Amino acid sequence: MNFKTFLKNNIVVLDGATGTVLQARGLSLGELPEEWNISRAQEVEEVCREYLDAGADVVYANTFGANCLKFGDRTEEIVRAGVMAAKRAARAFKNKFVALDIGPTGKLLQPLGDLAFEDAVNIFSRTVRAGVAAGADLIAIETMNDTYELKAAMLAAKECGGGLPVIATCVFGSDCKMMTGASPEAAVALLEGLGADAVGLNCSLGPNEMLPAVQRFLKCASVPVVVKPNAGIPEERDGKTVYNVPCREFAAQMRRMVELGVRAIGGCCGTTPAYIAELRRIADSILPAKVEPKNLTCVSSYTHAVYFGGVPVIIGERINPTGKKRLKAALREGDMAYVLNVAVAQAENGAHVLDVNVGLPEIDEAAVLERAVCEIQAVTDLPLQIDTSDISAMERAMRRYNGKPLVNSVNGKKEVMDAVFPLVKKYGGVVIALTLDEGGIPADADGRIRIAKKILAEAKKYGIKKSDIIFDTLAMAVSADGTAARAALDSLHYLRHTMGVNTSLGVSNISFGLPERDFVNGTFFAMALQSGLSAAIINPLSQEMTKTYKSYCALAGYDENCLDYIAYAGSVQREKVVAAPSASAGAAEGAPSLKYYVEKGLKDRAEGAAAELLKTVSPLDVINGEIIPALDEVGKAFESKTLFLPQLLMSAEAASGAFDVIKRAFGGGGEPKKLKIVIATVRGDIHDIGKNIVRTLLENYGFTVYDMGRDVPARAIVDKAKSVGAHVVGLSALMTTTVASMKETIELLKAELPDCRTLVGGAVLTAEYAAMIGATKYAKDAMASVRYCEELEGELFGDK
Amino acid sequence: MKVIRGSLDHIDRKEALRYAGYAGVAGVTAGEESAALFDECERLLLKELSPAAVYECFPVRRGEGDELDLGFAKVRSNSLCRNLNGCSRLVLFAATIGVGADRLIAKYNRLSAARAAALQALGAAAAEQWCDKVNARIVLEYGAARPRFSCGYGDLPLKLQREIFPALQVTKNIGVTLTDGDLMIPEKSVTAIVGILD
Known part of the structure; x- marks a missing residue:
């Protein structure tokens, strides 16, 4: 046996x-x-x-x-x-x-x-x-x-x-x-x-x-x-x-x-x-108990599971470059920090699952999606929805995802099912199935239901359970077809209540082409919830959507004693009270300046003050008149030890918040510096806080920094320096045992990129030690790194 | 061998500020803004702590010169010889505040350097506080002791970690692992030798 x-x-x-x-x-x-x-x-x-x-x-x-x-x-x-x-x-x-x-x-x-x-x-x-x-x-x-x-x-x-x-x-x-x-x-x-x-x-x-x-x-x-x-x-x-x-x-x-x-x-x-x-x-x-199938539709992260079919699930849609200039730019530049902030903002605003879509024609989607999934999992414990039509990207992301992922998507096309179902079977996911096929999107509910049945039958051949498929009956623009909402909702109702499967919708598509889209989205969202929507792909930062969701949950009996609704309503009222006076605060007589807020490290205030200033002052004057002087003062105070690291960093964050406001408004943050810096914690060392601090400050001062992370081999650092044309390579090591890796990196750099300077720092290093391993410059702290790079900028690109 | 779990209800602010580099300069205070930052980070960190420790008592034998037989390993170290003066037993312990602190620091490392620095300092203070608790428990159980001594202090080699880990089954008992470079992960972890006075 x-x-x-x-x-x-x-x-x-x-x-x-x-x-x-x-x-x-x-x-x-x-x-x-x-x-x-x-x-x-x-x-x-x-x-x-x-x-x-x-x-x-x-x-x-x-x-x-x-x-x-x-x-x-x-x-x-x-x-x-x-x-x-x-x-x-x-x-x-x-x-x-x-x-x-x-x-x-x-x-x-x-x-x-x-x-x-x-x-x-x-x-x-x-x-x-x-x-x-x-x-x-x-x-x-x-x-x-x-x-x-x-x-x-x-x-x-x-x-x-x-x-x-x-x-x-x-x-x-x-x-x-x-x-x-x-x-x-x-x-x-x-x-x-x-x-x-x-x-x-x-x-x-x-x-x-x-x-x-x-x-x-x-x-x-x-x-x-x-x-x-x-x-x-x-x-x-x-x-x-x-x-x-x-x-x-x-x-x-x-x-x-x-x-x-x-x-x-x-x-x-x-x-x-x-x-x-x-x-x-x-x-x-004892006779063995029968093991009953539980038929649960469930995805997981490294901490918890999210179930579909009970309280409707909110899938945050914001990590998707379609129509988002800022995110497109961030993905092209490999700026994960922006993506991570979008992830955290959605998590803090009630998303249960985050959609991750990085599809842009000009990037290596498989590599970027894998990286995005890993990085997002380091800042949030929400399960992720891997959203791509690139099968190799889908596979790599599913493999590296820590948990049971939601996958978006499969549809009724034979070719797509042939590619996606084996991955769902192997890596164990729940897959969103769109009710369309080779013939396109059926105009009526019956056609969509037929496709759903076909998809179920095909999935069964792979041993994929009905409970591991969530059907999206496709919300199309109601402005183009007056029956679009009806077709989506009727098929959704049938699938959920007659066929007993879970459902999802990309809710906001419905209002495409209409003004004030949120108005339409909110009502359609309520209709969809009432028709049996298990999961909504929406913007959790939209008040209209959150309002509808919280109200629906209270009305549908998902919110005992309406506690969640009351808490939400309370937070909306508080926001109103806070928002009212602060809108004019920046302009008010005697209000603290942007410079003051940056010095004190008050990010929100600094952003508000920057926005206010930009109404009357040119971006360059905001930077040179307020932000840079504040940073300089904080930097000097840090060097003279009258102010300490966390304060320095809070100022840096407030400054970068203000820079972001300027960038958003004018698409540029003043004159960028020309110096290019590659920075890394060397092989064998996993401490990267010091290196991150240096990066934060350098970026603040307008340098271009390529951060390679921690535990990076010499070869990778040198290759990166070559490919970006770095003028300086910054290396950090905290342990005596890893100074050897630093030395090895410097030697390799000297052999292959003799013009590139090396800037080293970290707890175990001293100026003597740095000289001994052949580094160009030793920086005793983050400010010293900034000073050195500024000097070098002047030396190499002076005469501006 | 004993495995214990515990908790912390607050983190020593003075110590945390010292780790963040504040201490020792006359007339310089942390300031209101960083107090708020540290308050916020302390709240975040306390939720993530899962302090655990494992310890066991071993006999100590002295050899030629700076040779020591610690019961779980043989080592040469002048500084440890001096530390273990008057001890024929030692308690070896490993303690951690858990992987949650690392995860939180890693998160803010990507999102906010100021918070990451504050969490790092608070985490270091929390680990020391937990070690103090473990140390106090050991003294209660075994009697008066010398100050605890860790690998990397004086001439005690970091490589000794390779023998401490199997001796206390550290990974299995409290989930702490060693990297190829002999660093502990979760990072906010400590191994130490406590000489028990005869």
Whole structure:
């Protein structure tokens, strides 16, 4: 019998701890347990046999940490020996299974840590290939703390696992969260999307402490739930570490879990064959509960899941260059800061999901979309909607996305379905399906419904569930066709209420070509909500839309005691009160000047004052008369230590806010400087705050700065400097250990770009040290960097 | 080996300002604007903290010259020899305020340099505060102790981290990892040796 069939019909008993048992046999502190697969293979086999004797159906091979980070070229040998030992033990039994055990790499993935996502996938793939070759029956991914690493391991298991079943378990704290913040619902969404055959929890807590998280798993999982707790919490008794839940008690607590519907049970740290023997008795005395499909439509981020079909979901539409000059420019220039600010503004204004569309003909969409998705996930925990018609961009973004993404979109065209559905199946997403096909957009509801049915049937061939498709019945311009709203809403109503699928609309398309579009959008939005709209792609910063949404939720019974509505109404009233006087504040007699606001670092006020000044003063005078003098004064105060870094930075932010106002109004921020600067934190160093401060100030002073981020290899820095024609390369290092990388970078620069200057800084550097490694200039702080670049600007481009 | 979790209800403002570079200049104050900035950032950070620590007691043996057998590793260090004067046991601990602080700092690193700098300083202060709590707990349990001592102090090599991590199973117990350059992530994490006085 194969494991999938066995899992379907039985309560599966997994094994207990390997580490605990090996320690009892003499494994010493700090010794890698997997070494025993070679040095003490017999004992490893015996441990497996003890668990099988005790009644385990599945034994985990001793391969938890058998990855190439720890074992390098010996990885395959260690994995093979581990799986073989388990297989030798299982040979004497019938219907027993050997799992290739995969634990975390021990490193945190980028952007938090230093392990690249694809490197993690490769590390896991190597272990998976070796395990499959050695004849494992299934793959058990366990003790995962981070959803991103979990995703890397799942991809490896699916891509290199030769179709073996996969069970995946994560570590949850007593707050029902994984270490990097994921809820049980987020973990289930991700894992089911990626095709796990069973999902659950292991390690960290005893059974009772795990119960709240287990119940949440059971509520949302459509695959069997696995629980492998510790034998309670470790305590020290007579100088020895013991776990505080004894065998019988453990079993009693586990019985409760099985009665609730848990389908696979085992033990983690502190459990022994005696514990597993108790679990065997439980499995033999309870009939397995049927695992019901939950039919939930759900996407997730690295922290939480968002469900469709209940309270209508708001998808923020602002990250889409269509018709947005500013965003187009930002994307062309690679200015992610602007994109990130748009993301955060939408999140703060009530969006539940953010649409990310970077489609511009002149950029490498696949690269930019991937980068945008990763960067946006670093500033917001909202799930993202990957919005592109470029299939390679879609795949790269789905792969790198941390969670289960929403994908926009597929439609009824055969060619599009052929390309998009395999990606949805592989990476696990919810896909928006537009009701159009080769014949265009049907004018009436019936035609759109027919296409929806065709799309459903095709998706089924790929094994994509109905619940993973959201239909967009296409709001078209009512100004061009008076029946446009009717066709969209009638088909939407039918799809939602008769076919039982979720729906979405790009609401604002309806008003295309009309004046005061928000008026029409607001009413159409209300009509769509009433017709059964599950998700609205709108501008969450539009008051008209938010007003409609909040009112609808209160009226439709989604807002208990109208609390949310009342809070929203209160915030609107407060805005009115605040907005009224400040509008004239800038012009009022005796009001503080822009210079004052920049000096004090009051960004909002500085922006207001700049806008006010621009009515009467030329942009250049605003910059040279107010902003630059303020920056200079703050800079000098910083240098004389009468003012400190956070104040300097607040001024810089206020100044850049004012610059933005000027740019928006006049499309330019005065005369740009000519000096080009490439800046990076060198290879091996992950501290980038200092470097970011320098960048912020340099930009403030009008320099063009190419920021390469942190942990950047010498080769990449030199290549960038060449391609942009940099005059200066700024390097930062905080650790003594990374000064060597700095030296290497400088040497490479000297060899290949002898005219380029190097400016270095960071906690460990001194002027002497900088001279020793051959740097052109040492800057003791951010202001010193600015001063140097100004000097150089004068020297190279003087005579203006 | 013990794994403990805890919480902080505030962050020591004076320490945080010191980390931000304010201390030590007569007549210079943080100013109203930065007080507001630090208030805002403290509120943000407190929500994200998940302090955790793991510790265990080891015997100390002295060898030739500056050689030390710390029970979990052998090391040569003059400065640690001096620190462990009068101790035949030590408690090794690893503590962190969690990955949430890193994430918050990374977020504002992209959005607001002023907030990033304030959060960085507050995070460093919070980590020290948490270490003080852990240290106090160790003293309560094991008796009077020497000031805690970390890798990179004096001549104690950073490489010792490679032996501390498996000894306390730091990654498994509290989720702290080591980069290839032996830096800890989450960044606001500390490992230290506390000499227990005989």
